[in-house]
Amino acid sequence: MEPSPNAPSSGRKRKNLSSTGLGKSKRLKTEKQEVEAVECERPSSSPKVSVLFDCLKQPITLKELTSLLHYVALGKGGGIKKPSWCGVQQRRRISGVNVVVVEGLTQSHFYKHYVTLKHLRTNYTSRITFMPSSQNIASEVFSSEVPRCEDPSVLQNPALRSHPVIMKFGSERRGLTAYVLTQEDMIKYHYPVKGPHVSFEEFVCTESSDRVTDRSPLFGLDCEMCVTIKGNELTRVSVVDADGTCVLDELVKPANRIINYCTRYSGITAAMLRPVTTTLRNVQHKLKALLPRDAVLVGHSLNSDLVALKLIHRHVIDTSLLYRREFGQRFKLKVLAQVVLKKHIQTKKMLGHDSIEDAAAALEVAQYFINTGPRQVVERHLEQLWGEEITDTPTRQPQSLRFADVLQTRQQSVAYFGKRCEVALELSNQQWHNSDKEVLASFRKTTHNPFLSVLRFSSFSDHIQQCDAPQEQLHHRMCADLGQMCVVFAGPFPEGFSETEVKRLFLSCGPVRKIKMLKRTVRLHAQVEFQLLEGAVLALKTLDGLILHGQVLKVQRPVNSSVLDLDLTLDALMDDALSSRSIYAVRSKHRVAVGGNASAKVNGHTPGVGVPGALSKKTTNGLPPSGGNVTTVRLSKEEAIRETFGQLGAVERISLLAKPSTHAWIKFKSCDDKPTALAEDHRIGHYNICPCLTPPHLRSWTASAETTAAAEEHDSENNINHQGQEMELMMRKLDRYLGKLFRSVPDCTLLVVLFPGYNGCQEQLPGLCFLEVKSGSGEEQ
Template sequence: MDAALDGKSKKRKQIQNKFFRGSGEGTANGDPDDEESQPKWKKARLSTKLFVKNCEISHDQLHQLLKSAVLGKQHESTEQGVPNLGWCHLSHPTHLNGVVVIVLQEVSQLLFYKFYLQFKHLRKAFRYRFRLPVPSANFLADIIGEQPNGNKEEEGILPTPSAMQVSSSSLANPQAITDLQNDPIIQKYGFEKVGLVRCLLTKEEMKKFDFPLQGLANCRNFVSTECVGPVSDSSPLFGLDCEMCLTPNGNELTRVSLVDAEGHCVMDELVKPDNKILNYLTRFSGITRKILKPVTTKLRDVQAKLKKLLPPDAVLVGHSLNADLQALQMIHPNVIDTSLLFVRNLGRRFKLKFLAKAVLGKEIQCPDRVGHDSTEDAVATLELAQYFIKHGPKKIAEMKLDTAVNSQQFLASPKQKNTLPLCPSGPHKEARLPTDATWQKNSGILECLDLTGRKLLFLSQKAGGSTLMSSRFCRSILCTSDEEVLEQAQAEVPLSSFSVIQFSQWPHPLPPSLTVEMHKKMKVKWAEMSTVYAGPFGGSFCLKPLKKLFASFGPVHSLAVILETDEPYLCIQYGVLEAAQLAIETLNGACVQGVRIKVQRPVQELTLDCDTMVSTLETDPENESTIYVNGMKESYTEEDMSQKFSLLPSLEAVFLPVDPQSKKHKKYCFLKFRSSECAQNALKILHGPTGLSWKLVCRRALTPSHLHEWICHSCPDPRSPQASDVVPLASKEKSPLSPQGEELKIAMSRLDERIAKLHGRLPPHTLCLVLLPGTESVRGSSTGLGLISVNDDDMKSATPEVLQWVASQD
């Protein structure tokens, strides 16, 4: 069974905030998102970290993503060539063939889920979705960062600077001196050279960064190196690096290398884990089944050998050394961690591969070799620490390592070094954008395009209106209808590096009263879909165990006994759709308290298509690789869940809902995996005899993560007087598909068809965003929705019927 490991690091990290990252397969094939993958993976790919508190992405965050796509690896927010936007990870942006933004005016998240079944292409071809805030007066200005008059002097755009170079003359500049003083390395160590002792991590820092320490509960069985002698600046340094595999107990040691202060290898041992190996993680460790087969050395053997080799005042040096010591199950008091020694703003850390090249001028972890060499890595970490001590923190700060990363000096291949993202072959191929962070911050996307001789292509109806139409940075094509917009887009977009297409389905905004009515009905529909009726029960039934039974599937908003029927029934409204579906699948037809019961949803006007909705939601790309898990105790911490769920192969993220009142974790969560197959394998593990030793119930997710918060905080009790008064389920008013509603349904289907036609014409490796801006009015506002994909990757998610239909339109 394949296991997960983060493609961005060979060592598993602890869960961070409300999500943690997993990885791809642990084979030599590599992870397509990994910057160090084999050359065959060098193509633009997208992954997201949308399992955050509310999955809402601001307009400025979208602007930064688009700007990163234009600037590619030179963007100020990148680290080692990959945009570090917090919520979205765009690999190899220089390999993008173009960026396309499709805007559906006056369409909101509400309309998308109201007419969810009509959006056949959108819901299948775009893997990632996120909620957008209510739009401002000029939505496009927020997203593109447009400048209406196109005059750089009036816009206050800073002049283009030359590439940043550090010299004595530049340091005479007051701003350069200020920048140096604000450098995190200078702030911690000062300008003067420091000795070895000053570079040691304090006990507080070791605790913060999860180093094994005496007295910690999870280190009870760890072995101490017993190096308790006094440490001075002349104490011996030893470089340490380990390789791991994955077992049912997590990461276990397979190789350990130790080098002395001269770089001589004093220990290099293969280790056979005590537990069954689930994944050798060959692409990172270089270890295979064949290599480990004859090995008899165990963990206790290398622990004993290390204790003998290390003198009392030994100082261990490593990169993310905490992970190595955890794998060794050893405690050592004096350590230098080079990932923290060279740390940047906001705690950003460089990879060892980059530091070795940028600081030492050494190539390590070469892509033509399978796996890392732990001895080579140990030598590199040792030499980095020695370089820091010899030359001092000022020398390191003056290297401007952030700029070195952004300028691709050490990471891009020679063929990529002087090319720009999105730039077709032609006279501008060698154009370079400035790397100065101040200029990047103050310039907009349009200015970045203009510097490389390109313009944004803008297509819209005349009625749409936008200051983009008059901008000298844009080539605007105004059309008389959406059909003409589509026709022009099919011809022009494949030839443009950056395009904005705006569809205006109706000449006037929807009446606010209609939006309010649909919003109320959607609330009630989701509440009804999350409600089940169970029974009949005998006259002597016991309510307390029934409450416990139905609560085992998920959060219960209300449970009522219905006595108007011949025999008692229960009405249970759940907080999440998955819990109601689990109750139906588990208990319908089951024998409960000696009676065979039925569990079913109420049949109401708004829930007649409920079965179709549930089956469609289950195959939604947002849900098919995600599972819902219920049964955690409130006392479980994020660390508890991290440890347990990290054993599930290819886990990418964990979404932990928080109660807004108590601020405590709820008793359920969502686990997102790399693929549908990985999610299915995880379900088998959780349904297995051990179930990770927790009493858990789980199934495929039905609620996209960005929709979860909206549902939890807006769904009323359908049996409450307020809900009944607001939206009667059986009223004399027009049905949900009144003539105006029917027109909306047809309009949404046509929009979906147009997007499918255009999406099918986009070149491979095109970043495509479909933005439903939402609406704003005095009578109520609707949040927007964003859908994002890299063409060629996400068209694989489309159904055969959709792909066939797209082909037929050509």
């Protein structure tokens, strides 16, 4: 992983307030499986949003975040371009958007309380720096302007632009998977589904696969029912294949006494059922044997047919929902067949309906929709089916292109939960509360989750405003603590050892930000501050015990309150979802000159004499000179690293630090290859290695010199501890709230948690944006 060279810096650990460090350490080690499950075992068919690696070098703005929300909700069919900074997989399966704005928190708050915020660091696999905004974020999400549609045919025809079919499916022609109902739609339209639903406990499940493709076979299905003393029961079932050939047609004997044969509609009479012995169970077995695992059932209001069959099938296309009308109204199959297929079914001459004919008609109507595409279907039949006319003259754009208004036009609900403030939303869609607890409780009590919901947690902002120290000073204090994580003390060094020689030695562990020579003691020591936490870890692993001129070098961390729980933070960082497949490597260059001709021994060996990592002056990192071609040198280094680490597993990406370029982040394709690499005792070939600890969106764990210098000069120690304890408790509570919220939203919901940062008069403190699509339990299509 490569830290961003431009993103603001932050990062930290937390203090232990309640339980013992030993218990927490054991708990943290059990989290690795949870993280790997998110990173490596997510079903391929599940929707996913991820930040593109190259885009982690820059923080995102509020405008870029809202562009993602627009694309997820409206897609290309709504005229929205895909955001350039993130990737979106299976966008059509995303069923809703939930945004939580935690006011008052910055990126540094997250890394300072990193161990405490278990839910955020384990369940959210995408994390990127957020540029603070002076705007009301909650209001801006609703009021952000949706780009105008660029499709000329849709632009020029208001009847097309706001048509329910176009609004749902877009204007482009797509494969059949675009029209298969999602799990959420099946629940919404009362389809029998798997799960703890009492009314579907006795239903039989077909052996359908987890996902279907655009080449999956279609089968038309239609059933006829009668009324028994127990309600509606099945009397006939018919199935046709993609060619319209009948592959199953069975009369079924109801289990209970019939009180109405519904002959006018079903065509079933008492005489027809008298000799029938086929039961519902027989038909269920025949259907399970007939349908392939990737079969897609097609029908008109198919939910009633499946309920009558007491059958659960995961992949269905409902023609009554393809040819959509406003306000939930539906066309009859008879009307669709007549207008679209030019066929007459269910005529008065017939005694009831013919289920074979109806199944074939529904299948053909669906095939026509899929092959023709939504826009042409609407254009061809707009007047006959929807009673509107197409005008060729350009018309005005909708009066409002605000995101919330566009969603409501599409019959997608929006809602705001939080403290009373100026939100660009109708009052009927706002719920005001005084505390974060009330906000969460109100959202969880909502019967139907809105498609777009924004929750505003304001307790942290209120708490920080009550503190004696301003926001900038609190941030500087955190950054100073974070900087201590990257500091080591080393010594004693031989007499005359210079700062340049110390830097050259410690560069074998990572980029060095600052060195301070300590000459106040009898022997010479140094304080070394690395840019990356990995550097400090490697220094402790590889340089502690180094022999220089017969003297044993001791490398140790500073002892102060900010690093007391650092071991817990390191354990958690090693299992971070952002680095679950990555390691940090640096080419060793132990070339130390002491007093001109003097030699230095590295772990008992003289560099350049049989020591891995000893380099010739005629080589560059062990490779021949490139003749000044910078591009060739960079590629050669990447190839050398790939050759070394490719022996342990497939390497997905190699990222070189710009300067010095001997430091690299190696990401493997498999989660299993990282432990294999780390089993080599922190060294592979010429490289010192350790787990990745720096998140890819961070430039460095250390802050600028000005920031580090601004410490807690004016606050007493008691006041600092008191404020730290209060913030720690609030962070624990926040993580519980966010965990409950995550569990309460439906599957396939895009969740966004935003620490908005701080936009002060003299300084901007970066925020942090978390992204995750809640993965379903395998039920989604």
